[in-house]
Amino acid sequence: MQLLISSVCMALTSAVIGNAYYQKQQFYPAVVYITKSNASMAVIYIQFFVIVFMFGKLLRKIFLGTLRAAEFEHLLERFWYALTETCLAFTVFRDDFNPRFVALFTVLLFLKSFHWLAEERVDFMERSPVLGWLFHIRVGSLLTMLGILDYVLLMHAYNSTLVRGPSVQLVFGFEYAILLTVIASTAIKYVLHAAEMRTDTPWENKAVFLLYTELVIGLIKVVLYLFFVVIMAKIYALPMFVFRPMFFTIRNFRKALNDVIMSRRAIRNMNTLYPDATPEELRQSDNICIICREDMINHSKKLPCGHIFHTTCLRSWFQRQQTCPTCRLNILRTPAVNSTAMPRAGEDAAAAAAGNPAPAAGGAQPAPAPTSQTPAADTNQGRGNGPAAGVNGPPPTFAEIFGEANGLPNGLPNMGGLPMVPPPMAPVMPMMSPFMMPPTAFAYFTPPFLPPPPMPLDLAKFTDEELRAMEGHQRENIEQRLKLLNNINLMLDSAGVMMTQYQNLAARLQLSVAPQIPVNSGANSSREQAAAGPAVYDKPSTSATARAQLETHQINSTPVATVAGAEKVTIEDLGADEDDEPSTATETVSLAISDADIDENSSELSELRKRRLKFLEERNKSSSGSELRTTVE
């Protein structure tokens, strides 16, 4: 086909030239005749392009050998775009249009194609199992040649612009400058790939180097494009023909910037949050990094869920997603709690580090949080359960929620933010003991009570939805979070209403009960009181039974504590394998919470309570669960 075209072209050209000679007999008049005749010129143009094409094929044979199918496809695709843009450029410089101008653009396109091919080749290095010395010689000489040509042409354009003022050379100068950056990045990539090939071990920092190369080159390109657009817009018209490449360059730059940020964060997380896997741990597991399927000898990290990976594999994965590749535990969420727990509660950190995947993972979510907050809670309690202490308690924690949420970069802010909700519960729960204290205080810290067990579960549920909502915009997250906080607020209100009922009851019950309870609370640990709390508030609020219940509460406080313990474990489990469990409970709870939106009246409080009981029932089908129910009812 190509042969046919080129021979037809050859024949046409010879016919045209022969005809001119035949008519004019002499060289000079023949040339004039050809240039004057449009048809002859068209034939000459076509012949010119055919020759360029053949020359390109020759160079390709020398420098690249045969093209792969994918390379050819990409080349063709980019070529058509470039051609369209060139035609657009013609419109701006229609006054300068002459054969020389066409020739210059042809050379530009010609060189561009080779730049693309060189780029493809270098990218291919990473994928090819074996590369001979021929490959290196070819790529090396091609890159050098292209670099020199770009430089020479750039200098030519620069000088002619200086001498003759702005002309179409401006465009060429700019285009060659861009091509020079392309060559630079290709050369850097080539050197990096080649260096990696020479070593026997994977070169861990290559990805980082590549990333930064991309970033720097992207920045240079963006600056060049902006510069060019401004100059062109001032001297000629707005250069439509660079908009497409400029758009892609800016997009790539943004992506590179984003990658660099994500990568930095991943590296920071890895270095600070996760322990290196110890040799014993490596021996215990099957010692294969499941990301790259290679042995882990050194540089392995252990995630809070107990899964072990190569540091580098993990880092490149964390650049995309902040979950454990195996169990999809959200690592941003877990360490967020964990890190606060570590400095304060040593034993939790130790437990997390010690191994035991499931407890560690589970513990990382709800458990460390209370512990981490206990010191603060204790001091509050020590100060004497006063209203002031109670008032001081909640607000900072809410602020924490927001702070945490804002502090997290765009990744999965909600997941980081939400788990912080349990902590506010934790410090507040111990304060339940003084519930015979001045009534004003009650409304304040009792509320968080109603929902304590549901919260973590609900969060697990929310994360899934959030994840989807979140992928788009940060703003949505905040809205979602606000919604959740609103729900909590509503529940606080409803619990407050309930508390008023209790106060009324307590007033009717005489003060004789009152002294008993502080004594009791003093005797029990804060944890037990916390556990006892829910039991009390789950009681039906009829005045007839209230007194008896208050007493049973004292007696039963210890068993209830164990119940609460059991309940806690199940929550943790759920947190740990949220993917495995169908989490029906989660749905119930979220239902309850969404309903809390509507239920504000105290008349509907019983409904809320019923729901919660149902939830507890489901969670604890065990005997301890039923014990709780008997206690409650």
Next chain:
Amino acid sequence: MAGSALRRLMAEYKQLTLDPPEGIVAGPISEDNFFEWEALIAGPEGTCFEGGVFPARLVFPPDYPLSPPKMKFTCDMFHPNIFADGRVCISILHAPGDDPMGYELSAERWSPVQSVEKILLSVVSMLAEPNDESGANVDAAIMWRERRDEFNTIARRLVRKTLGLPT
């Protein structure tokens, strides 16, 4: 030392060759490009695709296994979860974040833990049990749901076609 994607693909190739799962053959189309594979999938027994051998092409991204490969049947297929042009639409092939059908859980999406073998096994089970909720091919989904006989006839014709038998 070659790139990590290449090494992992080589490891998977070795694994698949040494210990091939039943009814699946897969490997690079040419040994100098490990990023394009061809797979042959036998239609699962006891289904309308039984007896057929369906060729497919897998194209791996340069950052495999961080991103999932693309899979496309190179023969004619009529199936609720396969686009008319042969592209396979199953959740394991979708990176978390892009959800063409808007219902998939992130738990069943791509992760570096997945592998070619798991993908192909998922495709086999997809052939056996189409998911008519996500209609990559809506016509096929409707037919599968409402006119199963007709669907089976078409499937059997495709099976004969892949085997080179007269339909």
